[in-house]
Amino acid sequence: MQIKSPQFKENARIALHNVELQEALGQFKHGFPVNRANAIKRLPEFEDLRDEARDLKNHIIQNLDIYLEQFEDNVVKNGGHVHWCSTAEDANKAILDICKQVDAKTITKGKSMVSEETGLNEYLEANGVRPVETDLGEYILQLRDDHPSHIIAPAIHLNVNDVSETFHEHHKRPKTGDPQALMKEAREVLRKEFVSADVGLTGANFLVAETGSTIIVTNEGNGDLTQTLPKTHIVITSIEKVVPTLEDMSLFLRLLARSATGQEFTVYNTLSTGPKRDTDQDGPENFHVVLVDNGRSEMVGTEFQDMLRCIRCSSCMNHCPVYGAVGGHSYGWVYPGPMGSVLTPKMIGIDKAAHLPNASTSCGKCEEVCPVRIPLPKMMRHWREKEFEKHLTPKTVRFGIAGWAFFAKRPALYRWLARSSAWFMSTVAGKKGRIKKLPLAGGWTDWRDMPAPQGKTFMDQWKAASSAKQQAEK
């Protein structure tokens, strides 16, 4: 996927002027966040579960190697294969190799953000394998040559008309604006793909070490058809998704659906444990797990380690006022919103992704709703520190901070600066109490008035009052 994060400001400007997108985002904030709040009201132990999940994830990250090896042992015992891939390229290559082994021409895909991260579709297409997205949102995006703008509701930026136009163009059927009819149309088209695909690829929400199982949670059932019908099932997933036991998995499942969509439980929760056994009637003959690192293991032991707790619920972006204003595509790469603003700099470099951790008011809403209590604002600030250390912070900001710091470290000069600024602004404002246009402050006054200072600074007034009092006492 082409990286557009350096153009964040421009992307955001376009998004803010996109009337249809703004309408979609306006409706969006009344959906998932409201449902989540209601779901949590019905689960009194939710806060305790968050603590438990945070602690368990921390334990897992501390022992990541142990659990991953246990997972691998069990996958192999079950007759499957595990491919360790340290980079995105390694993962794509491993998948292509498997496709070549089984002479695959078509591969059906359940929803997977890790495959977006590795740029799998483009890679497969370039190598003669046709990927077919089967999640409805992803399918629509694939037809439009588009990318997800949200990690669980990938086509949230589109409306019914967009889908209607797209289907009409690609399916060559009469145009319809009825969502039910559109869904039926997609189902008919995809059904043929499900039964004829050579390989089915899914992601995984969790990997269970004690059984060697992978699990997907979906609401459409497309994942089940993707992974059970073709002869080969490939799971593309990342290393931090491992959990020790099935019991542990259920703790995360209780938090995941509620935090994501506000459901008690996702409609389909499907475990895959190895290939089809002799006694099974159905199932894939080959089972492969492609384990992607792509920078994650480097986060262990750093200030970004807590980010590895993320279970990809999307709650942070569902509640983020910046995401709600500019949508997911503005972030310019795979992962949008607060979690993306922490992950993306690690994956594409802080030099390219510097805007993302900066484009936050640090309001803290994301941390408030994170099911595993990731201190997202703190980590965005850590990226700003990295940016500053590497001298990547824009010159205007650096000079601004340096100039301001010169005064802030010298109280007497700071008094003078405050006094002069207050005087200047009150003079500009005159009797009006506010300023419509202020030189060098266009970022503020282009959009809102600048309330004028009352006049003399507090420190000056306090000092004058204190000396008057002292005089009187004498």
Add this chain to the structure above:
Amino acid sequence: MPNPTQNPKVGLFVTCLADMFRPSVAFATVKLLEAAGCKVEVPENQTCCGQPAYNSGDKATTADIARQTIEAFDGYEYIVGPSGSCIGMLHYYPDLFEENDPWKKRAEDLKSRAYEITQFLTDIVDFDRINAAFEGTITYHDSCSGLRQLGVKQQPRKLLSKVDNLTLNEMEEAETCCGFGGTFCVKYPDISNRMVSNKTQYISDSGATTLVGGDLGCLLNMAGKLKREGKQIQARHVVEILAGMTDTPAIGEAEYELANEL
């Protein structure tokens, strides 16, 4: 008087915005603290809490300012300020120093003594003898740092409920960020504008005639937007109402507008 410590010595953390834009907020804070029996002083050597540097990733400068602030407030039983954001910044000071650095301990000590004004009045000195009246309907914006970092939510509402004639109409999304975010509002002005525009809509939908909050940054942002939109809604810091000091023009308003109001 339900005060655990008789007449505690309080150092006022003025905050840059109160010092420069709205001294009446600092005076109102002093008035409330004195009414609660505190002995208030204003340490000379305070400047800014360091937030602009901290949020820009400049940890070294932030630590310099932190040391200066810690020294300025040595010897005060409490440090109180009219801003959840600036007091919240004081609470971050321990993160700036390494484990074995003696400044870390001093930073922890400062943190344990630093409070936002409504929190201090309610939770520490249990003061509720508010002697003020306000004719009108207000709506309250919960500023992010105060709310999420310090847990300021019920305290201002509890105090406001003691103000005669005042009616509080809660707005929708009172806890959603107004889009100020310090340097955010000038670095990403159009996103900030989208956020503050949502906010002013909720404020006017509440039917209130006055917007009240506990942080001047947010209030300057929202008041500036309300004025630009031509909305007839005033904005005031919560301490002005609680101290009965509403005889000054509201934020961004002129003397003659006050005259019209009266």
